[in-house]
Amino acid sequence: MRTPLEVLQLPVGPIQTNCYLVADPATRDAVVIDPGGEAPRLLAALAERQWTTRAVLLTHAHFDHLGAVAEVVAATHAPFGLHPLEVPLLRQKGGAALFGLNVPACPEPDWLLTPGTPLAAGSLSFEVLFVPGHTVGHVAFYHAAAAVVFSGDVLFEQGIGRTDLPGGNYATLMTSIREVLLALPDDVTVCSGHGGLTTIGAERRDNPFLAE
Numbered sequence: 001m002r003t004p005l006e007v008l009q010l011p012v013g014p015i016q017t018n019c020y021l022v023a024d025p026a027t028r029d030a031v032v033i034d035p036g037g038e039a040p041r042l043l044a045a046l047a048e049r050q051w052t053t054r055a056v057l058l059t060h061a062h063f064d065h066l067g068a069v070a071e072v073v074a075a076t077h078a079p080f081g082l083h084p085l086e087v088p089l090l091r092q093k094g095g096a097a098l099f100g101l102n103v104p105a106c107p108e109p110d111w112l113l114t115p116g117t118p119l120a121a122g123s124l125s126f127e128v129l130f131v132p133g134h135t136v137g138h139v140a141f142y143h144a145a146a147a148v149v150f151s152g153d154v155l156f157e158q159g160i161g162r163t164d165l166p167g168g169n170y171a172t173l174m175t176s177i178r179e180v181l182l183a184l185p186d187d188v189t190v191c192s193g194h195g196g197l198t199t200i201g202a203e204r205r206d207n208p209f210l211a212e
C-alpha cells in the first residue's frame with residue numbers, strides 16, 4: 001500500500017530546473033524542493049491548493065536550484081535546509097557567475113541536514129540520502145512509503161549528473177548512484193532535477209551511463 005503523497009513538478013528558471021511541491025493531502029502540509037526561480041508561480045500553486053509550506057529544501061546549492069529560495073522563505077516563513085557541505089556554494093549563489101548569470105542571494109540555512117536521520121516537516125517525513133559527486137554535499141530526499149525519491153542532479157531519465165563543475169567527481173557520483181540510489185526498490189519513482197520522471201528499475205535496466 002502506498003501512502004498518498006501529492007507531487008507537483010514545476011520546471012522553473014533559466015534552464016527549466018524541476019521544482020517539486022510535495023504535500024500530504026490529509027494535512028495539506030507541504031515542502032518545496034529546489035525552488036530554482038519563478039517564486040510567484042510557486043507561491044500561487046501552493047496557495048491555490050491551500051498547502052502550508054513546512055520546509056524549503058535544496059538537494060544541492062547550484063544556482064539553477066536556488067533562485068526562488070529567498071522569496072519563498074520570506075513569504076512562507078518556512079525553515080530552509082540543505083547539507084552543510086553545500087553552504088560555501090550557497091554563499092557564492094551556486095556558481096551563477098561562472099555562467100554569466102545573476103540570481104538573488106539566498107538566506108543562510110535554518111537547518112543543516114544530517115543524512116541518516118529522518119527529516120520531519122509537518123506531517124511529512126523523508127530520509128536524507130547522501131549522494132555526493134555532482135556537488136560535494138548533494139542529498140536526495142526519499143519517501144519510502146510513497147516510493148518516491150527526489151534525486152536532484154545525480155540521476156536523470158537516461159542520464160547522470162555532470163561532474164565537470166567545481167566540487168564534481170565522477171567516481172564519487174557513480175558510487176552514490178550505484179550504492180545509494182540503485183539500492184532502492186525498482187518501483188521507486190525518481191523525481192530528477194531536470195527532465196521527466198523515471199523509476200529506479202528503468203534506470204537500472206536502460207540507463208546507458210550505468211551499463212557494466
Ligand SMILES: [Zn+2]
Nearest residue numbers: 060062134153
Ligand atoms: Zn546541479
Ligand SMILES: [Zn+2]
Nearest residue numbers: 017064153193
Ligand atoms: Zn540543475
